[in-house]
Amino acid sequence: MKFFPQLVTGSMAQYPLVKRAVYRTIWNTAMDGSDDRLGDAGAERLEWELRYEGLSREEQERLAAFHGEMEGRLKEFTFLDPTGNLLARSGEPEASVWEKSPLLTLATGIPDPAGGTEAFRLINTGPVEQSLQQVITAPGWFAYCWSVYARSAAATKVTLYWRSGTEENAKEFEVGPSWKRLVHSGKAESQETAVWFGVRLGPGMAVELYGMQAEAQPAPSPYRRTGLRGGIYEGARFDVDELIVAAVGPELHTCTVRIVTAGR
């Protein structure tokens, strides 16, 4: 499986970028102004237009090599949406995409920092550490930012981790009664293509969490709640057969890449 590469900075894209959602509706308007509509499910697609500036020689060569390897539009690859949250069902810890340790109790419907009730409470009722985690299909060698809002009535400690293969990146945070965004970012070296993002609690610990988000970039952006799918698109392709790179100075290159994927 091939993945669209990150830049040396650990980002997938640069500003500005454009994301398009495209549908096709067959629309028949009658004489009286009423209409009949039919959606064409096969025409649904998402498009990204990524404009890169200031690319180093290494970055432009990496991008050009990947475009060559994909033979332009011919081959499919996996694209991690730079505008999305990679986790699926980010506000539904009870969903099956989340693996919950057996002695971890979960209560949902807790008031959250955004004014809703999408926070949830985790209590470790066991004698050993317990965790809540989700695995995504993504490169173990990318830079990631894993973030979640947390609070606890009593001072406690929470560990955020991501794991790929045998390599684990973990960071412990102190949590108090006020909501605080915990952010754990960095880069791993694993060559696996599965990454687990998780929260770990020590025995007897209780914590309220909200806004679980994983991003393929070094720093967090505002939380985006996800539904059935996160921002990982398998079956993406380049939208053009040619890649035009302009050298505008020493170690300074620009280019625009268009990526498309069917469905949503």
Next chain:
Amino acid sequence: MKKWVIRLDLLDEEEAARLEEFFHAQQGRLGRFAFTDPWTGVRYPDCSFEDDTLALRYQGFMRTGATLVVRENRG
């Protein structure tokens, strides 16, 4: 029939994601929804998007833009 051209700038990433989710839920101009005219406060119960494409322009951190056209349906 009424139409509203809505130009949105300075959306943060969460707002942009919500807008995209709503557009997906409508499947472009296929779906119907209620829209409240921001000028008059009048609620129009049967409206649709005019276009099958939503372009979100991410200009910078918390600086996302989009232009939408909402139209009132007839019958």
